[in-house]
Amino acid sequence: MARVQARTEAALERVLPSAAIAPQRLHEAMRYAVLGGGKRIRPLLVFAAGEAAAGDATRADSGRLEILGCALECIHAYSLVHDDLPCMDDDVLRRGKPACHVEFDEATALLVGDSLQSLAFQLVAEHRVCDDPVAQVEMLKILALACGSRGMAGGQAIDLASVGRNLTVPELEYMHIHKTGALIRAAVALGARASQASAPAQLDRLDHYAKCVGLAFQVVDDVLDRESSTATLGKTVGKDAANNKPTYVSALGLARAKALAEELRRDAHDALSAMGGAARRLADLADFIVLRKF
Amino acid sequence: MARVQARTEAALERVLPSAAIAPQRLHEAMRYAVLGGGKRIRPLLVFAAGEAAAGDATRADSGRLEILGCALECIHAYSLVHDDLPCMDDDVLRRGKPACHVEFDEATALLVGDSLQSLAFQLVAEHRVCDDPVAQVEMLKILALACGSRGMAGGQAIDLASVGRNLTVPELEYMHIHKTGALIRAAVALGARASQASAPAQLDRLDHYAKCVGLAFQVVDDVLDRESSTATLGKTVGKDAANNKPTYVSALGLARAKALAEELRRDAHDALSAMGGAARRLADLADFIVLRKF
Numbered sequence: 027m028a029r030v031q032a033r034t035e036a037a038l039e040r041v042l043p044s045a046a047i048a049p050q051r052l053h054e055a056m057r058y059a060v061l062g063g064g065k066r067i068r069p070l071l072v073f074a075a076g077e078a079a080a081g082d083a084t085r086a087d088s089g090r091l092e093i094l095g096c097a098l099e100c101i102h103a104y105s106l107v108h109d110d111l112p113c114m115d116d117d118v119l120r121r122g123k124p125a126c127h128v129e130f131d132e133a134t135a136l137l138v139g140d141s142l143q144s145l146a147f148q149l150v151a152e153h154r155v156c157d158d159p160v161a162q163v164e165m166l167k168i169l170a171l172a173c174g175s176r177g178m179a180g181g182q183a184i185d186l187a188s189v190g191r192n193l194t195v196p197e198l199e200y201m202h203i204h205k206t207g208a209l210i211r212a213a214v215a216l217g218a219r220a221s222q223a224s225a226p227a228q229l230d231r232l233d234h235y236a237k238c239v240g241l242a243f244q245v246v247d248d249v250l251d252r253e254s255s256t257a258t259l260g261k262t263v264g265k266d267a268a269n270n271k272p273t274y275v276s277a278l279g280l281a282r283a284k285a286l287a288e289e290l291r292r293d294a295h296d297a298l299s300a301m302g303g304a305a306r307r308l309a310d311l312a313d314f315i316v317l318r319k320f
Numbered sequence: 321m322a323r324v325q326a327r328t329e330a331a332l333e334r335v336l337p338s339a340a341i342a343p344q345r346l347h348e349a350m351r352y353a354v355l356g357g358g359k360r361i362r363p364l365l366v367f368a369a370g371e372a373a374a375g376d377a378t379r380a381d382s383g384r385l386e387i388l389g390c391a392l393e394c395i396h397a398y399s400l401v402h403d404d405l406p407c408m409d410d411d412v413l414r415r416g417k418p419a420c421h422v423e424f425d426e427a428t429a430l431l432v433g434d435s436l437q438s439l440a441f442q443l444v445a446e447h448r449v450c451d452d453p454v455a456q457v458e459m460l461k462i463l464a465l466a467c468g469s470r471g472m473a474g475g476q477a478i479d480l481a482s483v484g485r486n487l488t489v490p491e492l493e494y495m496h497i498h499k500t501g502a503l504i505r506a507a508v509a510l511g512a513r514a515s516q517a518s519a520p521a522q523l524d525r526l527d528h529y530a531k532c533v534g535l536a537f538q539v540v541d542d543v544l545d546r547e548s549s550t551a552t553l554g555k556t557v558g559k560d561a562a563n564n565k566p567t568y569v570s571a572l573g574l575a576r577a578k579a580l581a582e583e584l585r586r587d588a589h590d591a592l593s594a595m596g597g598a599a600r601r602l603a604d605l606a607d608f609i610v611l612r613k614f
Binding site (some may be wrong): 043047048049051052053056104108109114131132133134136137139140143144145146148150151152159160162163164166167169170171173174175176177179180182183184186187207220 | 337341342343345346347350377390398405407408425426427428430431433434435437438441442445446453454456457458460461463464465467468469470471474476477478480482522
């Protein structure tokens with residue numbers, strides 16, 4: 027994991043425009059928003075899915091997995107920058123640092139998000155992330171769908187509309203499948219396709235794994251928001267409760283939320299059972315996501 | 321022109337998610353921001369460039385030109401929605417209607433822009449906009465570069481940084497080549513590539529035309545901002561002067577700004593001279609852009 031995280035960090039350093047290039051302040055802010063923080067869960071999933079589909083790590087093309095990981099981190103970072111804006115979640119702390127609009131200004135943060143989204147598509151289009159250009163076009167479509175109004179951005183819209191309402195667990199699940207799940211599913215789908223995965227049964231198993239992991243990620247986030255501290259998480263805890271936002275903890279209580287995360291972890295492992303040792307890293311990541319403390 | 325505008329409107333109606341699909345309010349706001357307004361200059365350029373590259377209108381594939389026109393309108397509309405936000409240009413009127421964040425709310429407007437950007441890439445990836453998938457990947461890259469920090473979003477950043485400063489004419493040109501020019505160049509480049517244009521000399525001529533037209537568009541915008549009325553333009557006039565923003569009129573004076581627009585129109589025509597009758601529509605569009613009154 028540390029190796030993939032370090033590779034991703036180095037690759038992001040390289041693919042983000044230099045702060046010496048005009049418009050300097052925008053580029054400086056883009057780098058601030060993306061570099062030096064984050065668990066890099068999505069790149070870890072890209073690498074693990076790429077290795078699972080290739081059969082083992084040595085047969086996966088790590089250069090293209092690296093680019094896909096960078097693209098997903100650009101999308102993820104853009105979503106955090108926009109979510110932290112005053113008109114959205116209005117948060118001032120992110121990854122233990124001032125949020126982008128606090129360190130720079132709101133207008134710059136808006137453009138940082140907009141530019142990072144474009145950069146993600148640029149990266150997937152300008153590098154040969156797949157042997158077959160038809161599959162590469164498909165990968166760009168997968169990324170676009172994951173980001174859009176029926177993916178991540180749509181999930182954020184549902185989240186906003188849910189403030190102050192009591193959601194049922196299926197409604198919560200619907201929200202998070204979009205808000206967090208869409209990009210996590212894209213990470214697995216893109217990693218697998220970079221290794222030429224095309225068998226529908228294998229892609230379906232990987233997608234089922236990704237759905238479980240994506241949901242588990244959010245359930246655990248809600249648990250940590252209740253049980254952990256601002257210092258440990260590097261972001262403001264207890265905000266959901268303060269903002270009257272529905273969470274798995276508010277819907278299920280702490281004990282049942284933890285049990286749900288555990289159940290999703292088992293489901294994720296089950297989805298991988300037909301894939302043998304090649305899927306070991308994916309299995310490890312499911313454990314990491316559920317058992318993490320930050 | 322009216323035919324292409326009507327086709328674009330109908331195609332946008334079709335490709336934008338229905339307001340009956342969840343998240344309904346986001347989809348309603350996306351449709352509000354894109355439909356029923358605008359001159360559709362970018363789709364007009366896509367069609368004209370596609371016809372020029374194909375040799376004549378009957379040989380161009382209008383279905384794919386339509387999709388590319390929609391993608392560019394999604395990007396353009398997203399940029400207007402974000403530009404109008406309070407943290408940016410803070411405008412309340414757009415295309416004769418309340419701006420998106422006024423009609424809906426700021427958070428929704430932010431997500432509208434984010435989702436429209438994703439939708440543009442989705443459209444270009446999910447339709448066969450070119451015979452050759454390698455060229456299609458290249459088209460996605462062209463679009464991403466045009467939108468990003470070294471294209472449209474970068475131009476907006478330079479614009480923000482220029483408030484209250486006296487820019488020289490080369491500095492103004494640099495700003496507008498990015499802010500408006502990048503997307504206009506992409507419209508011409510994508511239209512030509514949809515018709516399999518690949519000869520570097522032809523692509524260079526078309527790009528030179530697009531640069532002239534893109535800059536002329538902005539010069540004329542600045543002239544109209546001084547000479548026209550809010551009612552005619554459907555957006556607030558005189559804001560640049562009120563906000564102490566540099567324009568071609570403030571830098572050159574009204575008479576010299578008009579002369580510059582005329583010079584750019586002639587340059588645009590010259591760039592097309594080797595292409596004969598196939599480029600007639602592009603020539604007409606240069607005239608339309610410079611001679612328009614709104």
